[in-house]
Amino acid sequence: MKSNLRTPGRPKRKEQEPSVQETVLFKASMLFMELGYEAVSLQQIAKACGVTKASIYYYYKGKPELFTAALTAVMRRASERTAALLEEDMPLRERLILVSETKLGRQHADFETIMREARSSLSEEQLDDIRRAEEGIHEIIAGHLARSIEQGEIRQTDPLLTAYALSAVLMVGNREIAKGKTAEKLAREIVDLFWHGLEK
Amino acid sequence: MKSNLRTPGRPKRKEQEPSVQETVLFKASMLFMELGYEAVSLQQIAKACGVTKASIYYYYKGKPELFTAALTAVMRRASERTAALLEEDMPLRERLILVSETKLGRQHADFETIMREARSSLSEEQLDDIRRAEEGIHEIIAGHLARSIEQGEIRQTDPLLTAYALSAVLMVGNREIAKGKTAEKLAREIVDLFWHGLEK
Amino acid sequence: MKSNLRTPGRPKRKEQEPSVQETVLFKASMLFMELGYEAVSLQQIAKACGVTKASIYYYYKGKPELFTAALTAVMRRASERTAALLEEDMPLRERLILVSETKLGRQHADFETIMREARSSLSEEQLDDIRRAEEGIHEIIAGHLARSIEQGEIRQTDPLLTAYALSAVLMVGNREIAKGKTAEKLAREIVDLFWHGLEK
Amino acid sequence: MKSNLRTPGRPKRKEQEPSVQETVLFKASMLFMELGYEAVSLQQIAKACGVTKASIYYYYKGKPELFTAALTAVMRRASERTAALLEEDMPLRERLILVSETKLGRQHADFETIMREARSSLSEEQLDDIRRAEEGIHEIIAGHLARSIEQGEIRQTDPLLTAYALSAVLMVGNREIAKGKTAEKLAREIVDLFWHGLEK
DNA sequence: TATGAATGAGTCTTCATTCAT
DNA sequence: CATGAATGAAGACTCATTCAT
Numbered sequence: 001m002k003s004n005l006r007t008p009g010r011p012k013r014k015e016q017e018p019s020v021q022e023t024v025l026f027k028a029s030m031l032f033m034e035l036g037y038e039a040v041s042l043q044q045i046a047k048a049c050g051v052t053k054a055s056i057y058y059y060y061k062g063k064p065e066l067f068t069a070a071l072t073a074v075m076r077r078a079s080e081r082t083a084a085l086l087e088e089d090m091p092l093r094e095r096l097i098l099v100s101e102t103k104l105g106r107q108h109a110d111f112e113t114i115m116r117e118a119r120s121s122l123s124e125e126q127l128d129d130i131r132r133a134e135e136g137i138h139e140i141i142a143g144h145l146a147r148s149i150e151q152g153e154i155r156q157t158d159p160l161l162t163a164y165a166l167s168a169v170l171m172v173g174n175r176e177i178a179k180g181k182t183a184e185k186l187a188r189e190i191v192d193l194f195w196h197g198l199e200k
Numbered sequence: 201m202k203s204n205l206r207t208p209g210r211p212k213r214k215e216q217e218p219s220v221q222e223t224v225l226f227k228a229s230m231l232f233m234e235l236g237y238e239a240v241s242l243q244q245i246a247k248a249c250g251v252t253k254a255s256i257y258y259y260y261k262g263k264p265e266l267f268t269a270a271l272t273a274v275m276r277r278a279s280e281r282t283a284a285l286l287e288e289d290m291p292l293r294e295r296l297i298l299v300s301e302t303k304l305g306r307q308h309a310d311f312e313t314i315m316r317e318a319r320s321s322l323s324e325e326q327l328d329d330i331r332r333a334e335e336g337i338h339e340i341i342a343g344h345l346a347r348s349i350e351q352g353e354i355r356q357t358d359p360l361l362t363a364y365a366l367s368a369v370l371m372v373g374n375r376e377i378a379k380g381k382t383a384e385k386l387a388r389e390i391v392d393l394f395w396h397g398l399e400k
Numbered sequence: 401m402k403s404n405l406r407t408p409g410r411p412k413r414k415e416q417e418p419s420v421q422e423t424v425l426f427k428a429s430m431l432f433m434e435l436g437y438e439a440v441s442l443q444q445i446a447k448a449c450g451v452t453k454a455s456i457y458y459y460y461k462g463k464p465e466l467f468t469a470a471l472t473a474v475m476r477r478a479s480e481r482t483a484a485l486l487e488e489d490m491p492l493r494e495r496l497i498l499v500s501e502t503k504l505g506r507q508h509a510d511f512e513t514i515m516r517e518a519r520s521s522l523s524e525e526q527l528d529d530i531r532r533a534e535e536g537i538h539e540i541i542a543g544h545l546a547r548s549i550e551q552g553e554i555r556q557t558d559p560l561l562t563a564y565a566l567s568a569v570l571m572v573g574n575r576e577i578a579k580g581k582t583a584e585k586l587a588r589e590i591v592d593l594f595w596h597g598l599e600k
Numbered sequence: 601m602k603s604n605l606r607t608p609g610r611p612k613r614k615e616q617e618p619s620v621q622e623t624v625l626f627k628a629s630m631l632f633m634e635l636g637y638e639a640v641s642l643q644q645i646a647k648a649c650g651v652t653k654a655s656i657y658y659y660y661k662g663k664p665e666l667f668t669a670a671l672t673a674v675m676r677r678a679s680e681r682t683a684a685l686l687e688e689d690m691p692l693r694e695r696l697i698l699v700s701e702t703k704l705g706r707q708h709a710d711f712e713t714i715m716r717e718a719r720s721s722l723s724e725e726q727l728d729d730i731r732r733a734e735e736g737i738h739e740i741i742a743g744h745l746a747r748s749i750e751q752g753e754i755r756q757t758d759p760l761l762t763a764y765a766l767s768a769v770l771m772v773g774n775r776e777i778a779k780g781k782t783a784e785k786l787a788r789e790i791v792d793l794f795w796h797g798l799e800k
Numbered sequence: 801t802a803t804g805a806a807t808g809a810g811t812c813t814t815c816a817t818t819c820a821t
Numbered sequence: 822c823a824t825g826a827a828t829g830a831a832g833a834c835t836c837a838t839t840c841a842t
Contacts, residue, residue: 452802454804458801
């Protein structure tokens with residue numbers, strides 16, 4: 001049963017093919033971000049990677065660890081991308097639109113909601129690891145906001161709170177209301193709302 | 201320790217105690233909102249209600265149905281509360297602060313993230329039911345925004361988008377950054393950010 | 401919940417409507433004969449009768465008892481019908497065809513197979529009750545065979561064994577091979593096979 | 601009492617012991633044939649095999665699949681045995697007695713009755729698989745009958761119907777009436793009944 | 801007479817995890 | 822490096838049964 005075409009032992013690694021470990025991390029990231037913690041089984045991840053469950057255990061000690069690794073990896077990549085975009089030589093508003101556009105493009109889940117679901121399975125340390133990784137993004141944005149405030153480009157607000165707020169608003173991208181619009185148009189609309197406020 | 205075992209058969213119903221069905225719906229709402237779909241077991245709900253799993257099945261056909269009932273109930277209650285607050289006789293900004301304060305008070309999870317997790321377990325119809333119930337809240341807020349726009353009280357923006365945006369920002373309440381502050385102060389800060397925007 | 405249009409208390413019994421008890425016995429017979437013991441739930445029976453499970457318990461002490469009652473009733477009815485048919489004033493062979501035709505008409509399950517499934521749930525006494533009821537039919541047939549043997553109408557065989565054998569062969573009626581033919585034609589074919597044997 | 605708990609992981613495989621998969625299939629066959637579909641729990645099968653339920657699921661996707669595998673295996677084995685016996689170099693009547701004796705030896709349940717019970721749990725395809733496997737036996741018998749008819753050894757009857765009939769009659773083996781007799785004697789009696797018929 | 805509400809035990813199934821190879 | 826084979830624990834769901842009304 002379980003038609004097994006794969007022979008055991010190390011398969012010859014062709015160059016430029018990603019390693020099993022990388023594949024696992026990548027697919028796991030996608031699945032966890034899309035479906036949450038509990039709803040994703042190791043079986044599912046293994047299948048998506050074309051390996052067996054046992055192989056995952058060879059690289060990661062267990063589901064919590066894999067989850068932690070996957071999420072911190074995602075967060076780090078997001079941080080880097082965000083940082084890069086914010087270094088561009090443009091007015092702040094345009095840079096925020098750029099960042100927003102990118103984030104809207106990838107469907108993203110609410111961080112705290114996912115974490116809440118996983119909380120009971122993760123160790124305190126793992127929770128912290130992921131949380132810290134995620135805070136990174138907001139700190140980067142906040143840093144840029146703070147600089148702009150200092151330079152008198154924008155109104156004085158709490159930069160970290162503002163960063164979180166912008167980030168949160170981008171989740172509107174998942175909503176029905178966003179379905180008709182391109183990421184670019186929506187990003188512009190959202191940042192504008194944020195930029196000008198409601199006041200007349 | 202075996203003392204709290206119930207015997208089968210109809211229990212003598214004391215007056216004014218809430219019915220089992222209500223209790224179940226209520227506790228289930230809390231748990232699902234706090235932990236998501238998969239992470240909550242019927243066992244857990246049953247225990248929280250002081251009944252057995254089988255009793256839950258007496259009232260609800262299964263986990264998906266209970267989830268649907270629980271979430272739509274929550275959403276409807278929230279709609280009503282929100283509607284009531286927005287009817288108050290105050291300037292819009294104050295009313296928004298009021299609504300925000302209330303929402304920040306209750307820990308709330310991101311709707312779409314929870315739904316994404318549950319999606320694979322729910323029927324198309326159930327998904328729609330919940331979604332429609334949730335849209336209600338935003339439509340109410342949007343309605344009030346639209347009126348204020350017409351009356352020239354606030355800048356012209358897309359009211360529904362704005363409603364979703366405000367709603368999303370309130371999820372900051374779950375964040376570390378919010379921990380030190382009272383709901384009232386935080387609400388004021390967030391609405392202010394929204395109200396004045398970043399522009400100088 | 402459970403939209404309950406029925407008021408409690410004794411409903412006015414219209415004449416000629418069968419009593420609840422009879423209905424239950426009848427529907428239960430049908431379901432048990434069609435699906436076996438385990439595969440039929442009291443819920444299912446209750447629903448088929450338009451009453452609640454609890455009502456069934458009002459009339460029968462439990463599933464085993466209901467099963468016993470249902471099957472013995474079926475068997476007794478079958479016995480009576482068979483006896484009547486065999487009293488007719490016709491040659492034996494014609495009477496056997498008549499009996500066969502009737503039996504083929506009703507889909508029937510193998511008695512021992514059904515009993516085997518139920519065995520672990522029934523008391524020794526209940527098993528015996530059903531078994532005795534069923535044996536009745538074969539004894540009736542055997543009685544008529546014995547008489548015909550005495551009168552030199554047919555070859556000398558073990559009448560009871562022959563009765564069981566004929567009875568068993570009639571289960572061919574459930575088979576694919578029987579699907580194209582009318583009960584009458586099939587009955588004739590089977591009895592003929594039995595009557596003449598294979599020998600040339 | 602906890603002594604027979606296995607630890608997880610691959611057990612050292614002793615030679616010549618049958619594989620778990622085979623054991624499971626074998627025990628499952630026995631139990632299903634003896635007690636039917638619903639009355640047999642996977643727990644029960646697992647225990648009979650000295651493994652856990654989860655192990656069964658490692659080899660079979662679920663109860664319906666295991667049932668299908670078990671029954672088709674039984675039917676195939678029976679076909680082979682029957683075919684072999686019918687190839688023997690003896691007069692047809694003796695060969696039929698041989699086949700009958702073997703079948704009477706093993707307690708056997710009525711196929712259609714078992715299937716009826718399982719029907720609602722099996723897929724259309726599974727039902728067909730089992731059914732086809734079972735038809736095999738009758739086709740083999742029918743083939744031999746047909747040949748004997750051609751060669752003028754026996755009277756002309758519908759061979760397939762006759763095969764089914766003989767098969768059915770052998771279920772008398774399960775009856776009380778058969779209890780006193782050896783399989784051989786009973787087989788001879790039954791085939792004789794079939795061979796000579798009732799006619800004088 | 802009949803029911804609504806509840807239970808405990810048991811079912812199938814899935815999952816994360818382990819370990820010999 | 823990677824797997825096949827197995828496990829214990831837990832989850833959703835169903836069922837026969839009970840009892841106050």
